[in-house]
Amino acid sequence: MDKYQFIKKQLSKTNKKNDENYVVSRIWHLINNVDVKMITQQYILRDLATKRYALADIYFPQFGIIVEIDEPYHQTEEMLLKDKIRQNDIVQALECEVFRVTVSDNIVEVNKQVDFIVSEIHKMIAKDGFVPWNLQEEYDPITYIRAGFIDADDHPVFKTISDCCNCFGAGYNGLQHSGARHKYQSEIDIKGLKFYPNGEWNNQLEADDEHFTEFNFDPAKNQAYLEKRLHKMRHELALFAHVKSELGGYEYVFKGWYRLDVEETQRIGKLLYNRVSKIMPTYFPKDGEAPTILAKAFDQEREIARFYDEGVLGVFQKKYPKYQIR
Amino acid sequence: MDKYQFIKKQLSKTNKKNDENYVVSRIWHLINNVDVKMITQQYILRDLATKRYALADIYFPQFGIIVEIDEPYHQTEEMLLKDKIRQNDIVQALECEVFRVTVSDNIVEVNKQVDFIVSEIHKMIAKDGFVPWNLQEEYDPITYIRAGFIDADDHPVFKTISDCCNCFGAGYNGLQHSGARHKYQSEIDIKGLKFYPNGEWNNQLEADDEHFTEFNFDPAKNQAYLEKRLHKMRHELALFAHVKSELGGYEYVFKGWYRLDVEETQRIGKLLYNRVSKIMPTYFPKDGEAPTILAKAFDQEREIARFYDEGVLGVFQKKYPKYQIR
Known part of the structure; x- marks a missing residue:
C-alpha cells in the first residue's frame, strides 16, 4: 500500500x-x-458525556480538523446500516475544529468555501511541530517500539495480529490466533477482537472506548469462556479492534490497556473490561538489541511508557504533564 | 443547469x-x-482519412487539448458497448495536442505529470484570445443568431428542437415534432435525428459527419418515406444529432447543412445525405428587429454566414480565409 492508493x-x-x-x-x-x-467517512466521537459520534465527511488527524459537507440530500438509513462494521473504528476527536461546506449550484460559492478551509490547513502545515504523514512508518510496529510507547489517541493501525504483538517485543513472523501472551508482562494478553456480529459472538466496544464486553449467544459457551477467562487466563489485555480497512480488507486498531472487571462480570454474566490506560509501553524483541532506557512514564504506579530519546520524551511531557517521569 | 452541475x-x-x-x-x-x-469521456475524431476516433478521457475544447490516462487496466468491451449512444456525438479535434498521464503507485510521480499539464493549460489561459466558458450562452440560440452563423466545428448544443429551429429565426416556444421547415430558406428543413437504434429506424451518421443515412427496417415504410422525401419534401437539412447529454438526458448537437443525394438514394434504396457545409447562416425572428447586415460569407455561391459585427467578421475571416466575404 502507498499514499496514492490510500488517497484514491x-x-x-x-x-x-x-x-x-x-x-x-x-x-x-x-x-x-x-x-x-486525509480520511473520509470516519466515525468520530465528538462528545464523551453523551457518547455522541458522527460520521465525518473528511477528517485530518494531524490537525484535528473535520469537514462536514452539507448536501442537498442526506444519507439514508440503509447506507448508515451498511456502514455498521466501520462504526467500530471510532476516533476520539473531542477537540476537533469543524468546518462546513454548504453545497449549492454556484460553483464559485462552493469553491470559495473550500478555498478557505484549504488556506486554514496551509497555515497548520506551516506551524512548528507539523509531523509529515508517513504511511509506511504508521503501519510498522518498530515505529512504536522505538518511541517506547503506543497511544490509542494516535490511532495506531496494524495489518496483522503479529504486528500487534510485535509492538510488545513478540518478534512473530506470522500468527494464526487472535492474540498471544505478552512476553514481558505476565498479567497481560494481546488480543485482536471483532466488535461486530461474528457467528455466536457479539462483543461490544463502548463508543468512548472506555469499556468493552465479550459475549457468546450460546449460554453454555458464554459461561465456559467466562469461567476460563476469570480463573485460568490473564485479566489484562492490550486491545486491538478488528475493523474495516481503508483499502477494503480488515486491520487492527490499538484501543488501549484493559483490565477485566471481575465483580461486574460475575454480576452480569458477561465479560466486562475497563480501560486502565490509553497508553502502553512497547518493547524491543528479547533476542535483539535495545537502546538504553532514559526514563519511564508512570500513571500512579503503572508504567505506561519508556523513552530512548530526549526529543520523544520532551514531546510526551508537553502532551501529558499529568504523568510522572522517573 | 450550471457550471457546478456540469463539472460534477x-x-x-x-x-x-x-x-x-x-x-x-x-x-x-x-x-x-x-x-x-472540461469534458470527460468524449468521443473525438482524430484521423479524417482512416475515420479513427477515440474516447478521450479529458477534452478541453477551448484549447484543443486531450488528456489520456494510461491506467493499469483498460476499458472492457462491455463498457465501450454501453457507451454506444454517446458515440454519435463525435467531436472533430484533428489538430489536438495529446497529453498522457501514466498512472503508477507513486503519488508524487502522478502529481508531477498532472502539474505539467495544468501549467500548460495555465499558459493557454494567459494567451490573447482566450474566450471564457459561458454555459448559459452556449445553449442559447440567440448567441448563434447574434453571431450570424452556426458552425459545427464549435460543437453547438441545444436542449430542445425548438431551440434548434430558433437559430434560424423560427421563434418557437415549444415544438412536438422532430423538426420544422426553415422559415427563410424554402429548400431547407431543420431536423433532429437519432443516430442510434430507435424502433424501426436505424439512421447512421458517418464518423466524420460528412454523410448520413435514414433507414427503416420495414421495407414498405422505408420505401414510403424515401419516396415522400424524394418527391414531396425539401432536399436540404440543417441537421441536429440527438445525443446523450452531459447531464443524463438528451440534447441536440448541430452537425451542419446536408443535401439529399438523389441519385445514390435511388441506387441503394436508402436516403443518403451529403454535407454541403459545416457552417450555416442564422436568422433573427421575422417579427423582431434585426441589426443591419455588414457582410456575408460565401462558399462559392452558397451563403454560409452573415455578420452584424466587425469583430465577429474579423475572427471569422482569420479562421476561414478560404470563404469570400461580400
Missing part, C-alpha cells in the same frame, strides 16, 4: 455522491501536499 | 475508475478556473 480510496468512498466527490477532491488537490493525511 | 457530472463519469477520478479531479481543481470547460 478516500476519494472513491465519495463516488456515489457527486457533491462530496467534488468537495473532497478539491480539498485534497488544493492542499496539494502528500505529507497531509 | 464530468467528475462523476470517472466514478468507477479511481485512477481516472484522481487525475481528472486534480486537473480540474488545480486549473482552478471556472472559465475553463
